[in-house]
Amino acid sequence: METETLLKIRSEFPSLENKIILSSCSQSAISLDVLDAMEEYKNSLLEDGMSWETWMVKVNNAKEKFSRIINCNPDEIAILSSVSDSISSILHSLDLNNQEVCVTEMDFPCIGHAVLAQQKKQNFKVTFIPAENNVIPIDHYEKYIHENTGLTCVSHVSYYNGFKQNIKEIAKIAHRNDSLLFVDAYQSAGGVNIDVKEMDIDILVAGMQKYLLGVPGISFMYIKKEIAEKLSPTTIGWFGQKEPFAFDLKNLDYANSAQRFNTGTPPVINGYIADAALSFIERIGMETIERHLSKLSYHTIENALQMGFKLASPRDINQKGASTAIYVENANKVEGLLKEAGYVVSARKDVIRIAPHIYNTEDDILNCLKQLEKLI
Ligand SMILES: Cc1ncc(COP(=O)(O)O)c(C=O)c1O
Structure with a gap:
């Protein structure tokens, strides 16, 4: 440059x-645009008092920008507050009984925690795919994923040492065995190019605090449309309904695509910040x-x-x-x-x-x- x-x-x-x-692996520096976005939200509270329309536009703009960065449709993105929330929500929505879940030894601990907690509710085996000299050789995936594997969880880039995995190859192995592939992209999004279609990822999650140049409190979860629509999440909220503003207490009517994984009111200030931070990422490319x-x-x-x-x-x-x-x-x-x-x-x-x-x-x-x- x-x-x-x-x-x-x-x-x-x-x-x-x-x-x-x-320190982008933990918290990146904050731009003037992000500081302005914080101020803008403050002003919307001070000047408008309440401004649902503007708030939702900001949150949706952020979602659209994230979807462009990873190459998917905005409908394929749910908004949650953390990677931990996202993996828990996915696990609650899957029937994994009598199957196996693979997690790698280089995953962030919250993935292991969520899987082990879900194991208390469902009867599945957990396999930790071992690392060797701080990397996971691709043949470990061949060895440990098999036809009974229902879900494989991997980090795109490791939080510990930055090891980057060949997601496209891992996806091939997972799919050959009919396993869903969950990719934790918190350490790659914003620093490494991601194309969920080309990589053939089923579910991908990333928060804003690291290479996406925002702050904690919001995460975006991509779920392939055809997979999302087969799932009935049980960690849900009114923003995961087809018509949240119908206020229909007695009917459960899941929204289309990944939208059904939305929970309650989105983290609005994070929407402002994410919108500004993702605009910067798009501007630089x-x-x-x-x-x-x-x-x-x-x-x-x-x-x-x-x-x-x-x-x-x-x-x-x-x-x-x-x-x-x-x-x-x-x-x-x-x-x-x-x-x-x-x-x-x-x-x-x-x-x-x-x-x-x-x-x-x-x-x-x-x-x-x-x-x-x-x-x-
Ligand atoms: C790869 C990775 N996944 C997950 C997390 C935790 O994310 P959250 O706090 O949003 O649950 C981190 C945090 O450092 C991380 O680096």
Whole structure:
């Protein structure tokens, strides 16, 4: 990307004036547009008092933008508040009795928790597909998914080390065995290109807080139309009805497509914020973002290795998203020390994750690595 374009982008993120933010795997920097969106919602409350029409337009605009980013129809998206809510809602809607559910060892813990909780209600076997050297070889899917597997859950990009999976290949294996494929894309959406049709994903979930440049409190759940319409969710609400504003207490009339998975009043302020953040992503374009992040990923790996750091991430950038995980003793403490020195990164277990976005430069990363070297 040209320096002038990068400087212009940086000027849209005020917190970068006095900090280097490399924490997109946890919370990205917030843009002026997002701050304006917060203000706009505040003003709608102060000036209009109540403004349902405007609020719903904002939430729907956000949904439409997300659907364009992952290449599906807006009707195929339900709005919930977190990835945890979304996986729980899906599990409640499926009959998994006498089947098997596969979860990978690299999934975010909320996936395992939701599956194990559902196992208390339904009689199914849970298989954790093992990782090997911090990645999951594709042949593990061949080995562990079989014809009795009803649901396979995978992360597109791992929260721990940024390992990126070949979803298209996993989908082929899952579908050959008649298993549904649930993809947690919280660590990829906004950083890595996603095309749910081309990848043949059945269900995909992502929140806004990480590479989508928003805040927590909203998640988008894609469900392939023909699958959604066969399901009867039991975690529901009036916004999952065909006519929510008919206020019909005595009839359950599921909305079409994924809309039936909507629950109560959507998180309106998050709708404003998501709309603004997704407009930014669309304005820059996923291709530009992915290209920039791949370059930064390569730069991080090269420099970290030269400086003698040990990586928990794959070294091949084709096998990873934007985040690079470096083994560090007392990672949580080091995260705090880096923050005091003006570098915002995120620790998990035994690693520090360096997770840049479109507003970061190679110098941001090099300076952060030098500071890390000084500290340890
Ligand atoms: C890959 C992944 N999935 C799920 C979550 C948790 O999402 P939520 O808090 O929306 O349930 C995280 C949070 O860091 C994550 O990185």
